[in-house]
Amino acid sequence: MTELPHDPAQVANATVQVNAVSKWFGTKVAVSDLTCSFGPGITGLLGPNGAGKTTLLRMITGLMRTSEGTVSVFGEDPKKETKVYRRIGFVPEDDAVYGFLTAREFVRYAAQLSKADTSAAAVEKALSKVNMLSSADRPITQHSKGMRQRTKVAAALVNDPDLLILDEPLNGADPAQRAVLIALFHELAAAGRTLIVSSHVLAEVERMTDRVIAILDGKLAAAGGIRAIRSAMSHIPHKVRIEVDQPRQLGKVLLDLPAIVGVQVQGDCVEIETQDLAALGSFLPGAVRENSLRITRFETVDASLESVFRHLVKDRL
Amino acid sequence: MTAFVSIIRVTLRQLVGRKRAVGFGLLSLIPAGLLLAASRARDVEGIDTDLGALVVTPYFSVVLPLIALIFAGSALSDERRDKTLSFLVLRPIGRLQIVVAKTLAATAASTMFVVVCATLLCVSYVVVGGEINVLPSIVVGGTMACVLYCSVFVLLGYLTTRPTIVGLLYVLLIENALVEELPRISSISPWRVGLAATIDMMPQSFPARAILGAIGNLAPSMPSALGATVVTAVVAVGISTILLSRTDSV
Numbered sequence: 001m002t003e004l005p006h007d008p009a010q011v012a013n014a015t016v017q018v019n020a021v022s023k024w025f026g027t028k029v030a031v032s033d034l035t036c037s038f039g040p041g042i043t044g045l046l047g048p049n050g051a052g053k054t055t056l057l058r059m060i061t062g063l064m065r066t067s068e069g070t071v072s073v074f075g076e077d078p079k080k081e082t083k084v085y086r087r088i089g090f091v092p093e094d095d096a097v098y099g100f101l102t103a104r105e106f107v108r109y110a111a112q113l114s115k116a117d118t119s120a121a122a123v124e125k126a127l128s129k130v131n132m133l134s135s136a137d138r139p140i141t142q143h144s145k146g147m148r149q150r151t152k153v154a155a156a157l158v159n160d161p162d163l164l165i166l167d168e169p170l171n172g173a174d175p176a177q178r179a180v181l182i183a184l185f186h187e188l189a190a191a192g193r194t195l196i197v198s199s200h201v202l203a204e205v206e207r208m209t210d211r212v213i214a215i216l217d218g219k220l221a222a223a224g225g226i227r228a229i230r231s232a233m234s235h236i237p238h239k240v241r242i243e244v245d246q247p248r249q250l251g252k253v254l255l256d257l258p259a260i261v262g263v264q265v266q267g268d269c270v271e272i273e274t275q276d277l278a279a280l281g282s283f284l285p286g287a288v289r290e291n292s293l294r295i296t297r298f299e300t301v302d303a304s305l306e307s308v309f310r311h312l313v314k315d316r317l
Numbered sequence: 318m319t320a321f322v323s324i325i326r327v328t329l330r331q332l333v334g335r336k337r338a339v340g341f342g343l344l345s346l347i348p349a350g351l352l353l354a355a356s357r358a359r360d361v362e363g364i365d366t367d368l369g370a371l372v373v374t375p376y377f378s379v380v381l382p383l384i385a386l387i388f389a390g391s392a393l394s395d396e397r398r399d400k401t402l403s404f405l406v407l408r409p410i411g412r413l414q415i416v417v418a419k420t421l422a423a424t425a426a427s428t429m430f431v432v433v434c435a436t437l438l439c440v441s442y443v444v445v446g447g448e449i450n451v452l453p454s455i456v457v458g459g460t461m462a463c464v465l466y467c468s469v470f471v472l473l474g475y476l477t478t479r480p481t482i483v484g485l486l487y488v489l490l491i492e493n494a495l496v497e498e499l500p501r502i503s504s505i506s507p508w509r510v511g512l513a514a515t516i517d518m519m520p521q522s523f524p525a526r527a528i529l530g531a532i533g534n535l536a537p538s539m540p541s542a543l544g545a546t547v548v549t550a551v552v553a554v555g556i557s558t559i560l561l562s563r564t565d566s567v
Contacts, residue, residue, distance in 0.1 A: 058403075058565075061403070061407055062407070063403050063406070063407065063565065064565040065563075065564075065565060079562075082408070082409050082410065082411060083409050084409075085407050085408050085409045086409045088407065090403065090407050092400065092403050092404075094400035094403075095399075095400065096399070096400040096401045096403055096404050097399075097401065097404075098327065098331065098399070098401060099399075100330055100331065100334070101327070101330075109323055109327055110404070112318055112319070112320055112323040113320045113323060113324070113404075113405065113408040113410060114320075114408055114409065115320060115408075115409055115410075118318070155404075
């Protein structure tokens with residue numbers, strides 16, 4: 001794991017405390033010895049698909065038992081103390097909605113189950129926060145994925161929760177809807193609520209928060225501020241693919257550049273790994289002129305979040 | 318509205334869709350239709366025999382288990398299938414309340430159709446010369462059987478993703494084949510328990526003795542049937558509650 005001062009996986013005033021938690025299904029380990037905490041504000045739970053984010057969130061909510069370790073929410077075990085659910089709002093990744101209800105009925109049902117204010121005004125308020133009032137009286141089956149997503153968020157907000165757990169809440173939302181939801185999350189965080197937002201898209205999390213818990217293969221890969229994680233990622237080579245008429249010639253020239261970590265020629269393409277993308281950018285035009293090369297395509301092969309995290313995890317193994 | 322009542326209300330809407338209402342409505346017509354068809358060339362005593370036979374088959378042994386099985390099996394398994402179980406359980410309400418509400422909703426939906434079916438059967442019985450006083454006994458026995466089936470099949474719906482198939486196998490192979498061969502295990506057949514209560518409550522004038530054989534070694538006793546119903550329902554609801562509390566709800 002990336003070494004950061006004062007155990008960045010922990011916060012001082014934790015709302016949710018995860019202690020040495022593991023979860024396995026038969027022989028498959030979904031979460032392994034994970035310790036972290038979440039406090040007021042937004043924390044991004046980051047990791048590629050299948051990293052264990054949803055399993056961790058389900059253990060935090062009490063939907064799943066831990067195989068080992070403990071989870072406490074507001075100092076209680078949610079599996080045993082159902083009263084903590086008065087203070088929790090959960091937006092699952094799945095389309096967990098009743099299609100035969102309208103959005104308004106669904107949100108009211110959530111309020112009734114949470115023993116919250118079930119008045120028309122309270123339901124209206126929750127729906128208006130996610131811009132769903134205009135479609136509130138249509139059956140959910142007629143809603144788009146983004147609308148269903150916002151309806152779930154409204155249902156999670158109707159009991160005015162202190163802790164909001166959102167599993168990939170921006171999935172299916174268009175850019176305008178994303179902006180509405182992100183603004184809403186910022187507003188809730190500013191009001192002192194704890195928000196845990198899982199995502200597999202780094203840029204998405206970056207728009208919401210600076211604090212991140214990153215997991216890979218069920219293990220803690222990195223924790224702390226996005227900047228700290230970005231800086232930990234800075235030594236990971238960038239990969240660039242160039243389509244050129246003389247790939248071997250270009251490869252030979254590039255090997256003289258100190259920032260180049262590796263060169264691989266594949267057909268008409270040269271795949272380059274470099275520590276310094278800027279240096280490559282300034283070197284390339286001159287090399288092309290001097291060697292009379294003709295570049296037909298240049299692309300950075302964006303390192304996936306998974307490969308970045310894998311790199312971070314490799315450091316501690 | 319309390320959380321408990323809300324769960325019942327939403328579950329009823331979830332269970333009784335338009336297709337099911339039409340399908341079960343038509344199914345409910347079958348015993349009455351058969352009685353009317355059979356009554357053409359019968360005297361009054363023959364009509365009593367026909368009603369007795371139709372109360373056993375199809376009312377108790379086919380219509381009732383089928384309706385209860387589909388409603389009760391769906392009550393929790395639909396929540397699992399549609400991933401809405403998390404919506405339900407991550408609330409400040411006890412798991413027992415959830416299970417009882419689900420069981421009551423399934424029982425209410427089943428009983429509604431079973432009562433309609435019994436009423437239509439008895440109305441056709443009146444039309445062909447019988448008396449309406451047989452209705453309460455059929456309704457009470459049918460309701461008991463619904464409670465029994467629903468409490469067990471709600472549990473089944475939590476345990477398996479295919480409760481309807483498993484339930485149908487139980488009804489066909491265990492209840493309607495094995496118990497037929499081994500009458501001493503009649504008590505594991507919910508519809509026979511309900512029928513035992515019905516026979517006990519039938520008016521003196523009705524020749525209920527003719528259908529005694531259908532309940533195997535069960536005593537035609539309303540109190541015994543009620544006791545069996547209560548005990549089974551409590552045990553099944555208890556097991557469902559424990560499972561819902563102690564297993565992963567996803």
